[in-house]
Amino acid sequence: xxxxxSTIYRSQAVRYCLVGGxxxxxxxxxxxxxxxxxxxxxxANFSGYTVGILFSYVLNTxxxxxxxxxxxxxxxxxxxxxxxxLVNIFAMKTAILVGIENVYLVQLTGMFFYTxxxxxxxxxxxxx
Numbered sequence: 001x002x003x004x005x006s007t008i009y010r011s012q013a014v015r016y017c018l019v020g021g022x023x024x025x026x027x028x029x030x031x032x033x034x035x036x037x038x039x040x041x042x043x044a045n046f047s048g049y050t051v052g053i054l055f056s057y058v059l060n061t062x063x064x065x066x067x068x069x070x071x072x073x074x075x076x077x078x079x080x081x082x083x084x085x086l087v088n089i090f091a092m093k094t095a096i097l098v099g100i101e102n103v104y105l106v107q108l109t110g111m112f113f114y115t116x117x118x119x120x121x122x123x124x125x126x127x128x
Contacts, residue, residue, distance in 0.1 A: 015064040016119075019056060024115065027052030031107055041103055045092070045110065046085075053081045065127055073126070080121040088114035 031048030035041070057077050061069045091113035095106045 012064055016060065019059045019064050020115065020119070022059070023052050023056040024111065026055050028107075028111065031111075032104065035103060035107065041092075041106070042089075045088070045107060049081070049085055049088070049114070053078070060122070060127065076126045077122075080118060080126050083121060084114045084118045087117045 027048045029048075030051045031044050034044035034047055039047070057074065058069070061067050061073060061077075067073070088110040092106050092110040095109040100106055100109065
C-alpha cells in the first residue's frame with residue numbers, strides 16, 4: 001500500500017476546514033454572547049479571538065497537522081494571530097466608516113477578513 005501525497009494534502013485541508021468551522025463557531029459564540037450582554041464592541045471581539053486562538057492552536061497543531069506543540073510553532077502562530085487581529089480591527093473600523101451600524105454585521109466583517117488572512121499566513125508560513 002503506497003501513500004499518496006495528494007490524499008494526505010486533501011485530508012489536512014479537510015481537517016483545517018473542520019477546525020476553522022469549529023473555531024469560527026466558538027469565537028462567534030463568545031463575541032456575540034458578550035455583545036448581547038452589553039460588553040463593548042472591541043472587548044467582546046478581543047475576548048472571542050483570545051478563546052478562539054487557543055482553541056485553534058491546539059486543534060490545528062494536534063488534529064490537522066498531527067504535530068506536537070512547540071514554543072517556536074506557538075510563537076509563529078501567535079504572530080500570525082496578531083497580524084490577523086490587526087486586519088480584523090481594520091476591517092471593522094472600515095465597515096463602520098462606510099456606514100454599517102449593525103454591530104453584529106461589523107463583527108462578522110472583521111471575522112471574515114481575519115479568517116481569510118489567517119489561512120494564507122498559516123498555509124505559507126506557520127504550518128509549512
